[in-house]
Every structure is written in C-alpha cells, then in structure tokens.
Amino acid sequence: MGNGALNGAVVAVAGAGGPAGRAALLRLAEAGAVVVGADNDPQRLAEAVDAARYAHGGATVVGETVDLLDLDSTRDWAGRIEKEFGRVDGLVHLVGGWRGSETFTKTNLDDWDLLELLLIRTVQHTTLAFHEALQRSDRGRYVLISAAGASRPTAGNAAYSAAKAAAEAWTLAMADYFRKAGAGQEPTSAAAILVVKALVHDAMRAERPNAKFAGFTDVRDLAEAVAGVWEKPAAEVNGKRLWLTEKP
Numbered sequence: 001m002g003n004g005a006l007n008g009a010v011v012a013v014a015g016a017g018g019p020a021g022r023a024a025l026l027r028l029a030e031a032g033a034v035v036v037g038a039d040n041d042p043q044r045l046a047e048a049v050d051a052a053r054y055a056h057g058g059a060t061v062v063g064e065t066v067d068l069l070d071l072d073s074t075r076d077w078a079g080r081i082e083k084e085f086g087r088v089d090g091l092v093h094l095v096g097g098w099r100g101s102e103t104f105t106k107t108n109l110d111d112w113d114l115l116e117l118l119l120i121r122t123v124q125h126t127t128l129a130f131h132e133a134l135q136r137s138d139r140g141r142y143v144l145i146s147a148a149g150a151s152r153p154t155a156g157n158a159a160y161s162a163a164k165a166a167a168e169a170w171t172l173a174m175a176d177y178f179r180k181a182g183a184g185q186e187p188t189s190a191a192a193i194l195v196v197k198a199l200v201h202d203a204m205r206a207e208r209p210n211a212k213f214a215g216f217t218d219v220r221d222l223a224e225a226v227a228g229v230w231e232k233p234a235a236e237v238n239g240k241r242l243w244l245t246e247k248p
Contacts (some may be wrong), residue, residue: 005230007032015094017044019201025052027223029059038066074125088133104155112159119163140189152248175239190238197245
C-alpha cells in the first residue's frame with residue numbers, strides 16, 4: 001500500500017461506476033487511501049468497488065448509491081463519510097455525460113437541460129456539500145475533470161462546452177473560497193481542474209480497433225493525474241487548470 005501523500009487519506013469519488021471512476025478507485029486504493037465511491041447505478045458501482053478491493057487486498061473501498069442531483073442527499077453523504085471515517089480529504093468529480101449536434105443550428109436545447117443537470121448541478125451539489133470538510137482537512141482536494149472544449153467550443157458542441165465552462169467557473173469560485181479561508185497562512189486545501197480532450201478506455205479500443213483516439217487520455221493516465229494532485233502543495237494546484245492534452 002502507498003506511503004505517499006494519499007496514504008490514510010479519505011477520498012470520495014462521484015461517478016465511481018464509470019470507466020474513469022473505476023480507474024480512479026483502483027489508483028486511490030493503491031495509494032493507500034480510504035475510498036468512498038458514489039454512483040446512481042448500483043450494479044456498476046458494486047463492480048467497480050469489488051474490482052478495487054480485489055486488486056488491493058486490505059484497502060478500504062466502499063460504495064453508496066447517491067442521488068447527486070439532490071443537494072440534501074449529497075450533504076447527507078458527505079456527513080456520513082466524515083462521521084464514519086473522521087475526515088474527508090478529497091472529492092473527485094467524475095460525473096459525465098455528452099450530447100452534441102451536427103452543426104450549431106441543429107443544437108437541441110433539450111441536450112442543454114440534461115447536461116446542465118449532469119455537468120453543472122452535480123458539481124454545485126458536491127462542492128456545497130463537501131467544501132467545509134475539505135477546508136478542515138490538512139490535504140483537502142476537490143478535483144474536477146473538464147474538457148478542452150470548455151476553452152475552445154466547436155459549433156456542434158455548444159451545450160456541452162458551455163456546461164463544462166460553467167462547471168469550471170464554479171470550481172474556480174470554490175478555489176477562491178479556499179484561498180480566502182487560508183488567508184495569512186499556507187493553504188492546505190485546493191480545488192483543481194484536470195483538462196482532457198476526451199477519455200478512452202479498453203472497451204472503447206476493443207469496439208473500434210482501428211481508431212487512433214488521437215489526443216485522448218486513457219482513464220488510467222487520468223487516475224494517475226488525479227492522484228498527482230495530492231503530491232503537489234495546495235497553493236500550486238488551487239484554482240489551476242492542469243492540462244492533460246494540448247492547450248488550445
């Protein structure tokens with residue numbers, strides 16, 4: 001088990017049942033963290049939790065079905081983690097979703113309604129539910145996964161890019177809260193944004209063996225970068241966009 005910055009840390013992972021979540025659970029468990037995953041799909045979550053436990057015998061990895069679209073449920077989840085484990089040192093936000101259109105003029109605003117919930121509302125709820133516990137931690141980290149499209153939107157990705165940009169702005173506001181809360185002393189908590197072009201995992205490669213996936217980030221590399229946010233001092237990562245793809 002790990003003996004670095006994550007050893008003994010208590011880290012929550014929102015959206016833990018997807019491919020990126022599964023990779024994050026594995027990497028955080030390997031680093032010695034207590035990992036608490038949440039997802040809205042109980043079966044997917046159970047499989048991800050079991051895989052991380054199996055890969056790292058002795059690691060504490062638990063999962064809970066949480067409705068992150070409900071602020072009270074999200075706050076209750078944060079409270080239960082702190083009550084059970086005594087602290088919360090991180091929230092990794094991996095709740096995703098994508099909708100796009102062929103052209104700008106064919107944008108369907110129903111897509112915005114969905115993406116606003118998945119990509120913005122869940123970020124609002126996890127930040128508001130966890131910010132106080134993260135501020136109390138000696139190594140609190142909020143990690144948002146964002147997309148390069150937030151900085152350079154394409155015509156067919158208006159809704160997705162705008163939702164990602166809003167989630168980034170919200171996270172940067174939380175970073176400012178951490179900065180001000182630690183005024184006059186070395187900050188211990190940070191909110192950081194990891195930026196990818198898109199993610200790729202083994203099942204995608206198996207489905208499309210001839211695809212190049214140029215510029216995509218493998219979910220394992222993303223998990224490595226997530227763990228790396230704890231390796232750097234809070235002041236170095238707070239309010240920063242950490243690019244895992246070419247900067248536009």
